[in-house]
Amino acid sequence: MDRKRVTGPEHSVPPLFKTAAIRKPILNEKNRRLDNRNADDLRPIFLKTGLVTQANGSTYIEMGNTKVVCAVYGPRQLKRVGFSPHGTLNCEFKFSTFSCTKRRGHMRDAQEREFSHTLIQALTPAVRLELIPKSAVDIYVNVLENDGTNASLAAAIIAASVALADAGIEMLDQVTACSNIFSGDSILMDGTMAEENQQDGSLMLSYMPSLNEVTHILQSGKLESDNISQAMEQCIDGCSKIYNVMSSALLESLH
Incomplete structure (x- = not known):
């Protein structure tokens, strides 16, 4: 008997193959979505500052079932680095291990590193980094519950912008974000995870x-130029609505 050989079981079982899921229509006969929203409706938003007391600025945001917390530390002086006339933004985006349907790892994966870079690109034009030379601002974003990947990224940008303002970092303007998905001929604002599973x-x-x-x-997926222009206009309208919520949250933190 070969002891180095791993023997298989005496009886084998045929594998079970999953049948292809039937694609259900996202909009019903009344043009309502699964959560009873219209195609261009956003989910209810809850925004609160000052959640993390140890941070210079922090924000907690809920958009439906999407829950994100953000903490900002700094500006702090960089050591062992040559002089730079502009400051730098450092961002770490992380999905909690329990936030998604499939358990995430403790280490950041490629998608989380990409989202971290996206946050820096979205926020840098608004932050006056020339006022904090040779300094760095650290932004930490943690997604507690993910009900739509694009919606979580948009919520992270909103939370990071409000947290920067809460930390007293001088900015040209607040940065808002909004997402939509394409399913057939429909453009749905602020898509949920169930809707993202059927997106084009x-x-x-x-x-x-x-x-x-x-x-x-x-942008992801193969889209027509007319649909992209319409989607961008709808996102800009959604950002204007979200901007009022962000301003109200910052005003409440002052009182």
């Missing part, structure tokens, strides 16, 4: 309402 493409836009400037666009 998606778009996430970051926007500064007061300056009327777009800071970042993230």
Whole structure:
């Protein structure tokens, strides 16, 4: 008997193959979605500052079942680095291990590193880094519950922008973000995870309402140019609505 050989079981069982899931329509006969929203409706938003007392600025945001917390530390002086006339933004985006349907790892994966870089690109145009030379601002974003990947990224940008303002970092304008998904001929704002599973493409836009400037666009899927233009207009309208919520949360933190 070969002791180095791993013997298989005496009886074998045929593998079970999953049948292809039937694609259900996202909109019903009354043009309502699964959560009874219209195609261009956003989920209810709850925004609160001052959650992390040890941080210079922090924010907690809920958009439906999407829950994100953000903490900002700094500005802190960089050591052992040559002089730089501009400060730097450091960002760490992380999904909690229990936030998704499939358990995430403790170490950051490729998607989380990409989202960290996206956050820096979306927020840098709004932060006056020339006022904090040779300094760094650290942003930590943790997704507690993920009900839509693009929606979680948009919520992270909103939370990070409010946390920067809460920390007293001087900015040109607040950065809002909004996402939508494409399913057939329909454009759905602020898609949930169930809707993302049936999407043909998606778009996430970051926007500064007061300056009327777009800071970042993230698109996936094969889309028509007319649909992209319509989706961008809807995202800008959604960002304007979210901007009022962000301003109200910052005003409440002052009282």
